[in-house]
Amino acid sequence: MNRPAHILMVSVPAHGHVNPSLAVITELVARGYRVSYVNDPSFREIVESTGASFVPYATALPLTDDPAGWPEDPVAIQEVFLDDALSMWSALLEAFEDDHPDLVLYDIAGFAGRALGERLGVPVVQLSSSFVGWDGGEEDLAEVFEAIRSGPGGPEHHRRFADWLAGAGAVQRDVEAFKNRPERCIALVPRALQPNADRVDERRVSFVGPCFGDRAHQGRWERPAGAEKVLLVSLGSAYTNQPAFYRACIEAFGDLPGWHTVLQIGRHTDLAALGEVPDTVEVHRWVPQLSVLAQADAFVTHAGMGGSSEGLFHAVPMIAVPQAVDQFANADALVGLGVARRLDTEQATAEALRAALLELVDDPAVAERLAVLSAAGRAEGGTVRAVDLIEAELKG
Numbered sequence: 001m002n003r004p005a006h007i008l009m010v011s012v013p014a015h016g017h018v019n020p021s022l023a024v025i026t027e028l029v030a031r032g033y034r035v036s037y038v039n040d041p042s043f044r045e046i047v048e049s050t051g052a053s054f055v056p057y058a059t060a061l062p063l064t065d066d067p068a069g070w071p072e073d074p075v076a077i078q079e080v081f082l083d084d085a086l087s088m089w090s091a092l093l094e095a096f097e098d099d100h101p102d103l104v105l106y107d108i109a110g111f112a113g114r115a116l117g118e119r120l121g122v123p124v125v126q127l128s129s130s131f132v133g134w135d136g137g138e139e140d141l142a143e144v145f146e147a148i149r150s151g152p153g154g155p156e157h158h159r160r161f162a163d164w165l166a167g168a169g170a171v172q173r174d175v176e177a178f179k180n181r182p183e184r185c186i187a188l189v190p191r192a193l194q195p196n197a198d199r200v201d202e203r204r205v206s207f208v209g210p211c212f213g214d215r216a217h218q219g220r221w222e223r224p225a226g227a228e229k230v231l232l233v234s235l236g237s238a239y240t241n242q243p244a245f246y247r248a249c250i251e252a253f254g255d256l257p258g259w260h261t262v263l264q265i266g267r268h269t270d271l272a273a274l275g276e277v278p279d280t281v282e283v284h285r286w287v288p289q290l291s292v293l294a295q296a297d298a299f300v301t302h303a304g305m306g307g308s309s310e311g312l313f314h315a316v317p318m319i320a321v322p323q324a325v326d327q328f329a330n331a332d333a334l335v336g337l338g339v340a341r342r343l344d345t346e347q348a349t350a351e352a353l354r355a356a357l358l359e360l361v362d363d364p365a366v367a368e369r370l371a372v373l374s375a376a377g378r379a380e381g382g383t384v385r386a387v388d389l390i391e392a393e394l395k396g
Helices: 016-031 040-047 073-098 111-120 140-152 154-168 175-180 243-253 289-293 305-313 326-336 351-363 366-378 382-395
Strands: 005-008 034-039 053-056 103-107 123-128 185-187 205-207 230-236 259-264 281-283 298-301 318-320 340-342
Touching: 005 016, 005 073, 005 175, 016 034, 016 305, 016 382, 034 040, 034 073, 034 243, 040 053, 040 205, 073 111, 073 140, 073 154, 073 326, 103 111, 103 382, 111 123, 111 154, 111 175, 123 382, 140 154, 140 205, 154 175, 185 382, 205 259, 230 243, 243 259, 243 351, 259 326, 298 305, 305 318, 305 326, 305 366, 318 326, 318 351, 326 340, 340 351, 351 366
Parallel strands: 005 034, 005 103, 034 053, 103 123, 123 185, 185 205, 230 259, 230 298, 259 281, 298 318, 318 340
Antiparallel strands: none
């Protein structure tokens, strides 16, 4: 009797990295594949909900969803990710040296997954939850790469990474190429949000758009009777210690005629710091975001790739309030697409927030562009196409 193919998924413990893969893993299990999923024990429950077998490793990454847990120095950040890869590497060798996967999927930060696949000589596919590299990208970003390579601690980090690749048996030994140039990549983001999309090598990279799947386990949000329009406000899971911003949102939207606001504040903000909250604003630590967006008329977001993709998918105009990393680029991309306004945190006064919302929802051109972008994103194929492409790699 033929055994089912064994697929290994390797990711890191961050919702923005894990959530995009969950529907893909669920579909692989439904098609009869045996799937092992490596992550920190804090993600066991959500991983096991897909039907995959959970394989734990002890992460070296901050787990608090608090940006204060991360160093600011770019070389130090790279060191944290390398430490995490080394911890994961030990767990991978123990779990899979005698139980070889037939294919390895790995997150953009799951370097150890690529190394294991190359060591074992099996197909390796990156699942990218963010934008991907483009032809000439390393030249475009030369200053950034050079600052890491030659800054304090940079040469030592590079040597340490190179030594690990050599000892691990990786085929690709060039550190920058190993990190940034996957041989095969499935991008779980809309092509519309990809910088320099016309310069991406689509022989290596396939855009399938966001893969949402059934998130019924997260619960459902119901639109209140009498709510003419619904606004969701969320800064994601990490950058949520922003009581002044939340107060500005309550002031901006709380008395806006016909509007009902769903305000997600995360776990770092004291509810008492919000002051008086009107009945038109419901406050939650966490909400089932997709369920809300499916019924929403506008979205105030930190412009993480996940939230940006979900907003486009549901054709919801956005006010982007970026907080860190790729969110500034995503915010600018949304503005460039004509479906958002960008307000940096210090600009996000009650007056500016309200004005931006009314400008967006009163502009028919915004709705037209959102309809086109939503249709294009859905046409990219999502979960089914992603799994079809993975199967093609197995068979090829």
